[in-house]
Amino acid sequence: RSRSAKNTNGSPPSHIPEIRHMTIAANKVASIQYTVLDEEGQIIDSSEGGEPLVFLVGAQNVIQGLEEALIGKAVGDQVKTTVEPAKAYGEYNPEGVQEVPMEAFEGVETVEPGMAFTAETEQGPMNLIVTAVEDNMVTVDGNHPLAGKALTFDVTVEAVRDATDEEMAHGHVHGEGGHQDRKSTRLNSSHARNLV
Numbered sequence: 764r765s766r767s768a769k770n771t772n773g774s775p776p777s778h779i780p781e782i783r784h785m786t787i788a789a790n791k792v793a794s795i796q797y798t799v800l801d802e803e804g805q806i807i808d809s810s811e812g813g814e815p816l817v818f819l820v821g822a823q824n825v826i827q828g829l830e831e832a833l834i835g836k837a838v839g840d841q842v843k844t845t846v847e848p849a850k851a852y853g854e855y856n857p858e859g860v861q862e863v864p865m866e867a868f869e870g871v872e873t874v875e876p877g878m879a880f881t882a883e884t885e886q887g888p889m890n891l892i893v894t895a896v897e898d899n900m901v902t903v904d905g906n907h908p909l910a911g912k913a914l915t916f917d918v919t920v921e922a923v924r925d926a927t928d929e930e931m932a933h934g935h936v937h938g939e940g941g942h943q944d945r946k947s948t949r950l951n952s953s954h955a956r957n958l959v
C-alpha cells in the first residue's frame with residue numbers, strides 16, 4: 764500500500780468534520796437563541812440576554828413548525844420562519860370557551876381575568892385562563908394564549924450534539940438547559956382546581 768495516498772502534503776487536518784457539520788435531526792440536542800414575533804411584529808418571547816433554548820429534536824419538545832424549519836441546519840445558521848397556527852399552538856377553538864359558576868373556584872379568594880387554572884378533565888389536565896367575571900359566572904378559555912396565531916421565529920443555531928440514550932428514553936434534555944418546559948412557564952399563576 765502506498766503511504767502517499769494518506770497524506771499528500773503533510774499538513775494536519777484543520778478541523779474535525781464530524782462536529783463542524785453536525786446538523787439538526789431526530790435524536791440530536793439543539794441549542795438555539797430565538798426571538799418570537801406575532802403577526803404585528805411585536806416580540807412575544809426571546810432568549811436574548813439569557814440562556815439558549817436547549818431541546819431534544821423529534822420529541823415534541825418545541826412546536827412542530829419551528830422544529831421542521833430547523834432540520835438540517837448547523838451551528839451558526841440563522842433561520843427566520845413564520846409558522847402557521849396549525850403547526851404552532853393550534854387553531855383557536857371557540858368551543859374551548861365556557862362559563863362556569865363561581866362556586867367552582869371554591870377556596871380562591873378573588874377570581875380575576877388573566878388568572879390561570881388547571882382543570883381536571885376526562886382528557887387529562889387542561890389549562891384555563893379566566894377571560895371575564897360577571898356576577899356569579901366566570902368565563903374561562905381553554906385555548907392556549909397563542910392559539911390561532913401565526914408566529915415568526917428568528918433563530919440562530921448555537922450548538923448541536925448527539926442525545927444520550929437516557930435523554931432519548933426520557934424524551935427530553937438532561938444537564939445544562941435541561942428539563943425545561945417553556946409552555947408551562949407562561950401560565951405561572953395556576954391553581955390546581957376542579958372546574959368540571
Ligand code: ZN
Binds near residue numbers: 937
Ligand atoms: Zn429525564
